[in-house]
Amino acid sequence: MLSQESHLARNIDRHVTLSGGDASLLAELDAHPRRVPRGSELWQTQRPSDHLYTLCRGWACSYHRSANGSQQILDLFVPGDIMGLRDLTYHDHTSTAVMLTTGQVSAYPVERVSELMRCSRRLDWALQASAARQERLITQRLINVLSHDAVSRIAHLMLEVQHRLQRVDAASGDQFYLPLLQRQIGMLLGMSSVHVSRTLIELSRRGLLERSRRRIHLLDVEALARIADFTTFPYEAGLNPELLPEDGMQR
Amino acid sequence: MLSQESHLARNIDRHVTLSGGDASLLAELDAHPRRVPRGSELWQTQRPSDHLYTLCRGWACSYHRSANGSQQILDLFVPGDIMGLRDLTYHDHTSTAVMLTTGQVSAYPVERVSELMRCSRRLDWALQASAARQERLITQRLINVLSHDAVSRIAHLMLEVQHRLQRVDAASGDQFYLPLLQRQIGMLLGMSSVHVSRTLIELSRRGLLERSRRRIHLLDVEALARIADFTTFPYEAGLNPELLPEDGMQR
DNA sequence: CGTAGATTTGAAGCTCCTCAACATAAGTGG
DNA sequence: CCACTTATGTTGAGGAGCTTCAAATCTACG
Structure with a gap:
């Protein structure tokens, strides 16, 4: 194991x-x-x-x-x-x-x-x-959806996914496989699939990401993070030591 | 106690x-x-x-x-x-x-x-x-914000608040005190304070709620629930009996 | 009573949605 | 492997909903 x-x-x-x-x-x-x-x-x-x-x-x-x-x-x-x-x-x-x-x-x-x-x-x-x-x-x-427009929402989602995949070594650098349909991206972010399409094209046009089939390639992570306000990764933060049970302690 | x-x-x-x-x-x-x-x-x-x-x-x-x-x-x-x-x-x-x-x-x-x-x-x-x-x-x-327009979002928020206040006996029937500024309602639901104002007026116009000062009076809870898709109250649901510790058991 | 803050109202503009047609990709059976 | 079928993505046009800015009320509070 x-x-x-x-x-x-x-x-x-x-x-x-x-x-x-x-x-x-x-x-x-x-x-x-x-x-x-x-x-x-x-x-x-x-x-x-x-x-x-x-x-x-x-x-x-x-x-x-x-x-x-x-x-x-x-x-x-x-x-x-x-x-x-x-x-x-x-x-x-x-x-x-x-x-x-x-x-x-x-x-x-x-x-x-x-x-x-x-x-x-x-x-x-x-x-x-x-x-x-x-x-x-x-x-x-929720924060993302509350505060951002379509471009930022999608940028944020892409960074979140990349980040989570890297965590389990399932993303190779800035590239990863994303099996989501555009309709499903819309269901995640509260926008129509038509607008997802337009927004993805817009992101390509700006040189921020590339996609062929279902593969995503983040071309400019810095810029994406700026757009999406993706500065902190709160779900990666440290746990509260006060609540952590001591090593080896069994119930 | x-x-x-x-x-x-x-x-x-x-x-x-x-x-x-x-x-x-x-x-x-x-x-x-x-x-x-x-x-x-x-x-x-x-x-x-x-x-x-x-x-x-x-x-x-x-x-x-x-x-x-x-x-x-x-x-x-x-x-x-x-x-x-x-x-x-x-x-x-x-x-x-x-x-x-x-x-x-x-x-x-x-x-x-x-x-x-x-x-x-x-x-x-x-x-x-x-x-x-x-x-x-x-x-x-999140569901509310992802799927609903301004009228439904506000209706949903009002029902949520009423429901939570009733739970601790802080709402008298369909009336309650809501200390939120319209700007803050906007911060909750992802809309501008101007639009919160217009939407509240629209809800009054339709006879769904009344407000004087900071008091809210829900006039037609049924209709509000329909608009907001507020049929279930998931946070009131029963807990999982399998995980519930037995009575009186101490660590 | 005056001032700062909150709400309302109006007007202009932009984002995003809907609908519909088309293009492309994926899946299916001959 | 190709024609057929279905699903998915792209593009266009028009419109609804919301935002922004600004000015005018209204309210709260020292």
């Missing part, structure tokens, strides 16, 4: 240093991934949230469907992400999750999550930290 | 039934509130998040300041709310919090919060539930 480190482990590692025992408990979480095809749903609104998922390969997202039929994407999941944390605290899901590409997912029943958290305080803490990080992502997107 | 129940206790009660011991531990959290004038800051960006706060009286909010000087309000706090939970997981704050009215706040050092959580699993759980509820609020606002 240490030799061939999973994306999940690499993700958690950024938050909390785990003991060997914790690491092997954690390894359980994505020990038995199964292949899930593009478009298949991981969970659905109003169904009980009885599993925690880890995404080993591929992309997924969670979304909300309004009464009028419009949809808004809430979370974007990349390899190494834990999925379903937001809803786990509650009895029912309030979102639906779907695979954006074919990928590998492992599902973990909530009872065993509960057990896991009882066994290891540090692992409990790691899950909380992961949840907190996802909340910061959402908060950042 | 049981006879004269605090707003905080009433808030937590909705999530978790606490034992007598837990309740008195909880009572500590807002035992010694101090008076804080309107406009005073509770915490600031990039400062260590070393306290948890409870709002006993008055209104507050947290906001983000962009590089270009624009501001976005992230959380709106009403009496009974716990403040600073979002940032507590991390070492530093990423938002600034300020009193919207003069009020009463009690601050609780993070070391003692940590102690509290170690002492009582149910209280730990209650705090997590409270954090999860605040995350759902933010997520709902």
Whole structure:
């Protein structure tokens, strides 16, 4: 497990240093991934949230469907992400999750999550930290949507994605694969797919990014960061040492 | 403490039934509130998040300041709310919090919060539930902002506020006091204060709400809920029984 | 009572949306 | 492998919604 480190482990590692025992408990979480095809749903609104998922390969997202039929994407999941944390605290899901590409997912029943958290305080803490990080992502997107126009919103999204992919070594420098349709980018940022298209072209025209097929190449990260006000990376920040359980302490 | 129940206790009660011991531990959290004038800051960006706060009286909010000087309000706090939970997981704050009215706040050092959580699993759980509820609020606002126009956004905000105030018995029916300036409503919903003004007038014209001074009177909650797609109240939903610690269990 | 702050109103302009047609890419079965 | 089909992206035109600026009220408060 240490030799061939999973994306999940690499993700958690950024938050909390785990003991060997914790690491092997954690390894359980994505020990038995199964292949899930593009478009298949991981969970659905109003169904009980009885599993925690880890995404080993591929992309997924969670979304909300309004009464009028419009949809808004809430979370974007990349390899190494834990999925379903937001809803786990509650009895029912309030979102639906779907695979954006074919990928590998492992599902973990909530009872065993509960057990896991009882066994290891540090692992409990790691899950909380992961949840907190996802909340910061959402908060950042709210800030982005509240304050920026179309060009800045898209610039911000691209930088966020690059940053998250680099974290699990899934982006090669300034280039990465982005399986999102323009309609889906619109659902993330609250704009029409037509305007997403125009804005992407505008960004190309300005020499800020290039795209061929689904590959994105950020040509001028500096300028993009300026436009998008992407100076801080709050979800990468240090955890509160006061709340961190001592090393090796078990419940 | 049981006879004269605090707003905080009433808030937590909705999530978790606490034992007598837990309740008195909880009572500590807002035992010694101090008076804080309107406009005073509770915490600031990039400062260590070393306290948890409870709002006993008055209104507050947290906001983000962009590089270009624009501001976005992230959380709106009403009496009974716990403040600073979002940032507590991390070492530093990423938002600034300020009193919207003069009020009463009690601050609780993070070391003692940590102690509290170690002492009582149910209280730990209650705090997590409270954090999860605040995350759902933010997520709902993101959905609101992503999908709705000005009229719906404001309708949604009014319903959210009414709902949260009713929860702590601070709203009398369809009427409540709303200390937000129109500029601040704009900062919450991503619109200019001029347009907030026009939209509020439009809502009055349609007979959906009335306002005199800072008092809001919702005239047609049904219609507002339809406009705002405010059918579900996800932050009021039931907690996951699988994760709920058994009664009386201590660490 | 006067002043600073908040709200309202008007006008002009810009961003973004909608609708629709077209172009290109991706997927499918012969 | 190609024609067919379907999905996705691009382009244009017109219009709705919102912003900005500025001036005119209104309100709060020392």
